[in-house]
Structures are given as structure tokens and as C-alpha cells.
Amino acid sequence: MFLTRALIVLCSLGLGAVLAGCFTERGKEGKLLYGRHCANCHLDNGEGLRGVIPPLAGADYLDKHREELACLIRNGINGPIQVNGRMYNQAMPGNRGLTEADITNILNYLHSEFKNPATRMSLDEVKAQLQQCP
């Protein structure tokens, strides 16, 4: 009797720890993914590199092209683009290893950290975008 009770307590403690780990990881995942896949070029603070790499922080591009963002992250982009009235022309490599959930996490990190895109992206929205990639 005592043993089973102890086991139940232990199991629930364990489960609690696992779940807590899960949630904290989730919360940080966007930041980790951003650091690993985006920050080298766009920098930790999202300001980009003057004239060469466009900013993400305060960039009008993210709301003007909201429906293309998931494909842009996965496949990269080539050729000139205009961000905040300035032309940029530096190829961005694709990130084909990122899952739909990863891309959603990154976009929501941009939303919470840099205030654009103006509203959060749902996993369904990202999935729908990725099905329509050019």
C-alpha cells in the first residue's frame, strides 16, 4: 500500500517535471531557433547589416509580405527586395531542415521580439503558406 502510494507520488512528480521542461523549452525555442538560423546575418537585435542585410526589427516587409514569410524562411530569397524604402540585394539561403513548427516558432519570436508581423502566426497558417510555396 505504502509502496504504491509512493510510486504514484513519484510518477506524478516525474510527469510534472517532464511537462514543466516541455513548456519552458517551448517558450525558449523561438529564441534558440532565431539564434541558430537567423541571428548570424540579421543580428541578435534584428537590425541587420547596414545597407547589406535588411533589418527584421521595425521592418515593413514582414507585414506587407506576411503571406510569403514561411516560404521565405524555408526556401530563402534571391534578387532585390525593398525594406523600409531601401533596396537590398543579398541572397538569403534557405533553411530546408526547419519543420512547420520551427518556422511558426521563429515567426512568433519575430512578432514578440520585434513587433512585426503585427499579429501572431498559427501553425495552420504556416502550414497553408508552405503548401503554396512558389
Added chain:
Amino acid sequence: MTKSIVYVGLLSLALAGCQAKPEEAKKLPILGSREPKVTMVDGTPKVDTVYHSIPDFAFFNQDSQRVTQETVAGKIYVADFFFTSCPSICPKMKSQMLRVYEKYKDNPNVILLSHSIDPTHDTVAVLKEYAERLGVDSKKWHFLTGDKDTILDMAQKHYMTSALEDKNAPGGFAHSGAFLLVDGQRHIRGHYDGTMAPDVDKLMKDIDLLLQEEKK
């Protein structure tokens, strides 16, 4: 009681003594190997120390101008190795180098040399566009191109930083993000991680020290 106060007082005096460093101690070291060189002066042997120094070089900058040891003669310079299409650490390095540029852009005694390790792609025209996009002056900040093997050799052997062609690395080249501080005699006086802001803060402090030293 009074005794212990005296002891504490003495101890703090002793500690204060430890902290106050004489001005001479603030000289930057000369990095790299050194060899004794013996010459005979009036029949007696005289020993000089020969320090590692950057050999003569000749590259082209974004204006198609030749940049050689003459360009940096008597000035101090910061060297790094990068390539314009680099998807890994280069933008971080360049944003940090921009800080150095902004601080010293009006000081004619400080020069910046960014060597492309992918000179086949980074032609004069490509470097010109890159520099113009950054909005920097080509008399202060030279983006260099030239013979690939010579540039890679300069990085590896003389600036003592790594730069290699590597098909598995992002963009095709593996290289360190080092910034090297070189004095008016072409001795390397400091080595910094050009992707880390605190290290670049240290570089700018060291540039100020070196400028003081070169004035003497």
C-alpha cells in the same frame, strides 16, 4: 580592537599597492614567434630580438587601387578575413567592424583591411558594391581582393588566423572571425573575436593605447 583596525588599515594599503599599476605596464604585447639575431658590432656580438611581422603584400581594393605595405606605413591597422556571400559569421563581424570604423573614421592613422577569402567571386566590382552599401570611405576601409592562395596564406601563416576552403562549411569557406591589430612596424599587437561586442570594445581600447605609443 585598535590593533585589528591597524591591521585592516595596513591590509587595505597593501591591496591598494597591488592595484596601482605603473603606466609602462599598459603596453600591448607583440604577438607571435621571436628569434634572436646576432650581429657583430665592433668585434663584439650584439643580440637583437626579431619579432614576427607581416611581410610585404599587394592586393587591390574596391576602387581598383593597389593596397600594399606602403598604404599602411607608419599607421596602425585592423585586419580581418571574410567574404561577401558569407552566410555565417561575416555579417556579425562587419557590424562590429562598422563600430570601429565609426569611431576612427576621422583619424588618418587608423586603417581597416578586410581581405576577401573568396576573391574569385569577390571581384573589385562586388567589393565596390558591398562597401557602397555599407556606406564607408574607401580611403579608410579597404576591401581587398587578389590571388586566393596568397590571401589564404597571409591569413594562415602571417596573421595567424584560420581561413580555409571547405566545401562542408556554409558558403564554401571556413574561417575565424578574428580581428588583428597591427602596429606601424607591422607587428601583431592584439587578437580579438570580431563577432563579440565586448572583445571589440577591448580592441578599441587597445587602438587608443597603441595610438599613444606610436605618438612617442
